[in-house]
Amino acid sequence: MVMDKTKSKYSKENYNLKPGDFNTERKPTWCSGCGNYGIWNSLKKTFVKLYLMPHEILIVYGIGCSGNGANFIKTYAFHALHGRALPVATGAKLANHKLNVMIIGGDGDGVGIGGNHFMHTCRRNINMTYLLHNNKVYGLTTGQTAPTSDKGFKTKSTPSGVLEKPVNPVLLALASGATYVARGFSGDTSHLSEVIRKAIKHKGFSFIDVLQPCVTFNKQNTYDFYREKIYKLDEIKSYDKSDLNEAIKRSMEEEKIPIGIFYQVERPLYEDGLKQIERKPLVDHIITDIDINRLLNNYY
Amino acid sequence: MVMDKTKSKYSKENYNLKPGDFNTERKPTWCSGCGNYGIWNSLKKTFVKLYLMPHEILIVYGIGCSGNGANFIKTYAFHALHGRALPVATGAKLANHKLNVMIIGGDGDGVGIGGNHFMHTCRRNINMTYLLHNNKVYGLTTGQTAPTSDKGFKTKSTPSGVLEKPVNPVLLALASGATYVARGFSGDTSHLSEVIRKAIKHKGFSFIDVLQPCVTFNKQNTYDFYREKIYKLDEIKSYDKSDLNEAIKRSMEEEKIPIGIFYQVERPLYEDGLKQIERKPLVDHIITDIDINRLLNNYY
Amino acid sequence: MKVSNLTWKIGGEAGFGILSTGKIFSKIFAKKGYSVIDNNEYSSLIRGGHNTYTIRISSNEIFSTNKDINILVALNEETIRLHQEEVTYGGYIVYDENDCNIGDFKKARKDINYVMVPFSKIISELGAPKVMVNNVSLGASVALINYDLEILKNVIKDIFGRKGSEIVNLNIKSSELGYKYIKKKLKINVYELEIVKPVSKMLVTGNDAVFLGAVRAGCKFYAAYPMTPSSILHLFASIEDDYNIVTKHAEDEMAVINMAIGASFVGARAMVATSGGGFSLMNEGISSAAMTETPIVIVLCQRPAPATGLPTWTEQGDMLFAVHSSHGEFLRVVIAPGDPEECFYLTGEAFNLADKYQIPVIIMLDKYLSESHFSYEKFDFKNITVDRGKLLSKSKDIDGEYRRYFNTDDGISPRVVAGIKGGIHIANSDEHDEDGYSEESAHNRKIMVDKRFRKIKKLIEEIPPPKIYGPIDAEITVWSWGSCKGPILEAMNILNQKEKKVNLIHFTYLYPFDSESIEGIIEESNKNVVVENNKTSQLAKIIMMNTGYKIKNKILKYSGRQFLPEEIISGIEKIE
Amino acid sequence: MKVSNLTWKIGGEAGFGILSTGKIFSKIFAKKGYSVIDNNEYSSLIRGGHNTYTIRISSNEIFSTNKDINILVALNEETIRLHQEEVTYGGYIVYDENDCNIGDFKKARKDINYVMVPFSKIISELGAPKVMVNNVSLGASVALINYDLEILKNVIKDIFGRKGSEIVNLNIKSSELGYKYIKKKLKINVYELEIVKPVSKMLVTGNDAVFLGAVRAGCKFYAAYPMTPSSILHLFASIEDDYNIVTKHAEDEMAVINMAIGASFVGARAMVATSGGGFSLMNEGISSAAMTETPIVIVLCQRPAPATGLPTWTEQGDMLFAVHSSHGEFLRVVIAPGDPEECFYLTGEAFNLADKYQIPVIIMLDKYLSESHFSYEKFDFKNITVDRGKLLSKSKDIDGEYRRYFNTDDGISPRVVAGIKGGIHIANSDEHDEDGYSEESAHNRKIMVDKRFRKIKKLIEEIPPPKIYGPIDAEITVWSWGSCKGPILEAMNILNQKEKKVNLIHFTYLYPFDSESIEGIIEESNKNVVVENNKTSQLAKIIMMNTGYKIKNKILKYSGRQFLPEEIISGIEKIE
Numbered sequence A, B: 001m002v003m004d005k006t007k008s009k010y011s012k013e014n015y016n017l018k019p020g021d022f023n024t025e026r027k028p029t030w031c032s033g034c035g036n037y038g039i040w041n042s043l044k045k046t047f048v049k050l051y052l053m054p055h056e057i058l059i060v061y062g063i064g065c066s067g068n069g070a071n072f073i074k075t076y077a078f079h080a081l082h083g084r085a086l087p088v089a090t091g092a093k094l095a096n097h098k099l100n101v102m103i104i105g106g107d108g109d110g111v112g113i114g115g116n117h118f119m120h121t122c123r124r125n126i127n128m129t130y131l132l133h134n135n136k137v138y139g140l141t142t143g144q145t146a147p148t149s150d151k152g153f154k155t156k157s158t159p160s161g162v163l164e165k166p167v168n169p170v171l172l173a174l175a176s177g178a179t180y181v182a183r184g185f186s187g188d189t190s191h192l193s194e195v196i197r198k199a200i201k202h203k204g205f206s207f208i209d210v211l212q213p214c215v216t217f218n219k220q221n222t223y224d225f226y227r228e229k230i231y232k233l234d235e236i237k238s239y240d241k242s243d244l245n246e247a248i249k250r251s252m253e254e255e256k257i258p259i260g261i262f263y264q265v266e267r268p269l270y271e272d273g274l275k276q277i278e279r280k281p282l283v284d285h286i287i288t289d290i291d292i293n294r295l296l297n298n299y300y
Numbered sequence C, D: 001m002k003v004s005n006l007t008w009k010i011g012g013e014a015g016f017g018i019l020s021t022g023k024i025f026s027k028i029f030a031k032k033g034y035s036v037i038d039n040n041e042y043s044s045l046i047r048g049g050h051n052t053y054t055i056r057i058s059s060n061e062i063f064s065t066n067k068d069i070n071i072l073v074a075l076n077e078e079t080i081r082l083h084q085e086e087v088t089y090g091g092y093i094v095y096d097e098n099d100c101n102i103g104d105f106k107k108a109r110k111d112i113n114y115v116m117v118p119f120s121k122i123i124s125e126l127g128a129p130k131v132m133v134n135n136v137s138l139g140a141s142v143a144l145i146n147y148d149l150e151i152l153k154n155v156i157k158d159i160f161g162r163k164g165s166e167i168v169n170l171n172i173k174s175s176e177l178g179y180k181y182i183k184k185k186l187k188i189n190v191y192e193l194e195i196v197k198p199v200s201k202m203l204v205t206g207n208d209a210v211f212l213g214a215v216r217a218g219c220k221f222y223a224a225y226p227m228t229p230s231s232i233l234h235l236f237a238s239i240e241d242d243y244n245i246v247t248k249h250a251e252d253e254m255a256v257i258n259m260a261i262g263a264s265f266v267g268a269r270a271m272v273a274t275s276g277g278g279f280s281l282m283n284e285g286i287s288s289a290a291m292t293e294t295p296i297v298i299v300l301c302q303r304p305a306p307a308t309g310l311p312t313w314t315e316q317g318d319m320l321f322a323v324h325s326s327h328g329e330f331l332r333v334v335i336a337p338g339d340p341e342e343c344f345y346l347t348g349e350a351f352n353l354a355d356k357y358q359i360p361v362i363i364m365l366d367k368y369l370s371e372s373h374f375s376y377e378k379f380d381f382k383n384i385t386v387d388r389g390k391l392l393s394k395s396k397d398i399d400g401e402y403r404r405y406f407n408t409d410d411g412i413s414p415r416v417v418a419g420i421k422g423g424i425h426i427a428n429s430d431e432h433d434e435d436g437y438s439e440e441s442a443h444n445r446k447i448m449v450d451k452r453f454r455k456i457k458k459l460i461e462e463i464p465p466p467k468i469y470g471p472i473d474a475e476i477t478v479w480s481w482g483s484c485k486g487p488i489l490e491a492m493n494i495l496n497q498k499e500k501k502v503n504l505i506h507f508t509y510l511y512p513f514d515s516e517s518i519e520g521i522i523e524e525s526n527k528n529v530v531v532e533n534n535k536t537s538q539l540a541k542i543i544m545m546n547t548g549y550k551i552k553n554k555i556l557k558y559s560g561r562q563f564l565p566e567e568i569i570s571g572i573e574k575i576e
Ligand SMILES: Cc1ncc(C[n+]2csc(CCOP(=O)(O)OP(=O)(O)O)c2C)c(N)n1
Pocket: A063, A064, A065, A066, A067, A081, A082, A105, A106, A107, A108, A109, A110, A133, A135, A137, A138, A139, A140, A141, A146, D225, D226, D227, D228, D253, D277, D278, D281, D308
């Protein structure tokens, strides 16, 4: 299958990177205790588990505290505009589908300003992995309401409390046609890194809603809050990941919060429908002397 | 309840308008046979049923064949930019919640370029009614693929067929939190006008996905196609409109296409949370000499 | 009457194939070596509006359509009402008495000829669908100028071929009937075109030419959201498999520009096209390309605006917006081709400039240029060559430690095809240091702004000055840009028939503006005049902004229609 | 030492309350009648960056902060490293030996005084949280200038009041300990401010002032998506109930501008605010306001760009973009206040202009102006009056048949509050006729473009010319705009102490540009110079574009930082 993301040329035998090898020269600037650290660590661990080399990966970042991660993870990185990481990733993946493309961004970025791209990217089913750092607040702009903030949540931009029903990213992904939909918790990095690993290995668009405490601006959705509410879908024997209706039902649970894989199915990739990239990625074509005679002849 | 839309000051006794009184001086320019005619007629009929006067209504239109309706329906009208009808309507409604505000637009307008507003407007639950003219194609730009076009649908912009799973507007509205979600068919105007009437009367954001054949650019989703597939939810005795899971299930049916009300519940309006408009609409405040002394004193 | 020039116009209700009919008529002449330029008018409605198609045919070189119509084919009464005054003295109106009461019209124009052809009767007797009146009118028109019916029949065959032989035959039959009707009715040939060398010519619009240029230049990723110039989207979509191009009709214009940036970042040449509203929405994306130094080509087709405006009409209202678009200060190139030929070659150039300087390049069209057909001998596509600038596509090209935004002398830092070993970096929309890390110091900010702007030096040397057409020592100099070129050249040729009166300075490169070279060509002794298809004379403004020189005379048109040569002539004649 | 001017700076790690500490220090002086201007610097990071807060205090009128620091409070070593060279001869650095090894620093600056205060020890002995070192430093600073500790204690009480008495007391206690430590250690008062009339002054930023002006002007709908100037959003949200204003944090900037247009359409005064990226996204919406003739006020706070750029720093890079923003040609007003006072009154004016001319009005700020505090005696809000222009809000105001876009002599058509009887119409983003129906004819297009542009006549008469500061007959004229005003006035006052050397022509209204009146004030005999916080001298460009006059001398700064008076002085001194 040409459509597979690059399997790393490396394997157990010739791979000797450690998670720390995915650190850049810059130290994270997140607040101490920030949930972003857990995600950062899970991610680096996962790369190692998959024997991936830094240059085999492209991560496209949104703007936000999460997006600042562009400076701290050593892979190819595109630090895109606020809300526009998904289309940048889409263009990059279609132009070179051998790259392992991931997207990292905040909840404001992803389902606030970027909501339209989210919906349309899900239904496209391109082979990429999207990590939504969901802290239910706008971190980088110092604490306004996010679209994922709970009803009644009080911030500088909604001092009397949010009036809207929150966006449920998992439900939205399911309703929009993503083929791998999961939730992780940055406070449980070993579970999270498994969820990420499976997402990267999934053939299709994989989405992970990562519950990420923001210790500075969200005093409600804390580590303790989540620890108390979370349960793991994988621990439910009867749970059928291929049942969309069941996944949707679970996604709407609020009292207890499921983490793990809600839904996973195979559907033809968007890339599978593109004959023009069957043989090789677009970027591998030589363009120095393209013959357009045949086209010109259409104009007579 | 101040939050109610204006009940027309008119009633059976003193109301004497006919649907034709909602015609403007311009004749519709839609193709003959276009599904827009059915919606147009249903709408005018509904206004009469509700004893509404033209000036009591504001319709905000998107850009598209459907949006051209701005020229043919006599009410206050704002012919907004492509994809931006919902926010214009939101601003108008919040500034004067006594107005009956409706939104009319195409599927490209509503769930293509305007998809983000759609999602966020649904979760807001503002007391307005949105009619999506869903012809599963871009009409006004002469027939490109719409986000609602079926997989495999061939158009000028996707000559080898659409590769994406279509957006399901009903499912999306349900997943986003709309409190009244229905589907109508422009080929059944009496059913449609009932659905519209109930939508306008609904206290909350009401959304109607109207199946609208485009006789010129969509040879697939024709009147006959729909007539064969459609069934009415209201004819299913056991159907419980307040059951979200059931509504979601039904919304995903493809073999047979349900029309009617999928879901209807009451949830507090966005407007209910706004103390500042409890007494009267924003626009009714006199602004000629606002005393800001109290505010200035905060700066010492 | 033998003529070297002939203008034909057809009008009728929208939805009845006026546009394809016109195109057939253009084709039959281009095929045989005539010069052809056409222009169509239609509304932003699917049915119900009024459509026209105007074609100028000539045995000489021509540059635009003109005002005086020789033959007007009226498929409805409205066409006569709206256009009969455009018919030249002694010209012809072809109509069907079934559609209109001709009496009153005739009173108004005693100087022209009214030729009745029973379009609908012919069609109904033939049992053909109503839309085939078009073919009757084509046949009749061919007869009126004693042209070769076979050529028409061949073109019809070509075009309707895939609809099956029954359709083709009905089409051909109806054209024959129109032809015969005229031949029988009129004993003389009313017009006859002078003979030309029968070298078949291509017939291309600005959109076609941009598309062709882009394919030749190796554009591998094209994204768009339907909007003028949407035919570029359709063209790319139709050949994407054959030419290994991904064409993406995306969800909105923000997606469009950002997808293209993503594709370009990993090394594919990428282009997008839109008109005003979409371009407005792309502004933020353009600034992202600028900051990350990702090459990108953006086609901006101008329509009368603001807002939705007149979406199927033409204007040149967006120049200053394009030149100053997007927040922050950054280098870009803005190009405005004057005709489809320039569209072709300059699109090739646009990709090179984008790659070499790692900047956004904007190609400005307008609806008139985008959708009017011009005839040409075959474009020499070898003249478009590919220069990708400092692009490292292999690991081994990287020499030592790689720094994406290395502060080079010319401001251009070597770029890598993302994904190769050794080239890891951050393409960063934040201000960044040479490695791409976010960096906020005053010191670094200044270095990076200077680095990015320093590219202008080489760039300005490389981009050609405006072209001068006509006599050097003219009395009046017209300054203009983009698609006004054609009508001005026509006007100039007419005005200069007696004396060397007028020349034209035509800008295809609008930005960066080479003040020095422009100052050098300003002749203050001349009468200078700008001709622009807008209200606020944007070229005059940008000239003044960069040279201080104020061009006081202005011929402006902002009715949503392009210039006709006659209007420019009368404008020039009024200059004191 | 008695001084009339004193500059104090505090620096430390982000996340440790530097910004609120600085604000307290500003307040204690403004409260007692001193002139205060401050300025803060921080990164686009929540923790980990370096923050500073600089305050200039004076017993006279002042216009900006300046370079020379009298007292530097270093809450970490980095502060000393980065800023000790800014300390003036004889100045003071207050530090904690716990944070840094002072030895090497001392060697570099033998001309200044290093005062050790054991911040953390004091705090830990008190058992207070670490962030309270701020208060220790405030107390120490008050002692250093022999200011009244009670005032500081009162302000602390005010600010921390709602956090409960325990917190308040700890805060006060820690400031007292800082105060006492200094008083005990230093026998002399190192600085002492001259006494001023104790009239309490307000302390407002540009953001505060725009907010206050908007509330006074009757703004009833405010929408924003979080982005600089986000404090305006927070301010509106905090008072929306009391002042009957709907404040909406919307899903994106397209929603923001279109919601505001909707609110304005039905009759509410509406405003939005954003910075570059958001403004780019709003472009299409602005053109919709223009075409539908819906009044709207847009605040554009400039930051270093393109793209995400330096989101917490300052620049004046967006002027030409604002003036030419959005597709198509249309009238707008662009205003750039020079200080918070102008922000206040001009915001009032912006709403009137938007209503009277039914156009978009853009107010340009920059991060420096948005977030720096200036002290003023109370704004006289009665000076903001409300003029809604031709707005018909009652059915009975409508006289005969209503035509929304009636082609009046002045181009301004009476507007109705949507919803009243008799005023039904289409506000149409398509080109339209007088009733608002979509209309594509050439004739109508021209009428409507002319109608909308005709408003400029009255508008240009009404907007004031740039203000001239300083002697009329100066040798050097500085041209500038927006927030550069303050540092230039400071520089001017210093330069003019000996001779009448410099004056300033300051633009607050940038567009429409009254070429005639500007040409009238250009003195070619003068040495003219622009001072701008950007790379490409945009004011010089717009002056040249409209008058042809080229200002050759340029003092430009584009490091993401605002000007200091000293830099302008040295720039001016270099002019030949
Ligand atoms: C167009 C645009 N609007 C607004 C902003 C300002 N902005 C930067 S980050 C951000 C939101 C951050 O929230 P989120 O996406 O949830 O990320 P987090 O910081 O919480 O990780 C905003 C609004 C921007 N950069 N661009």
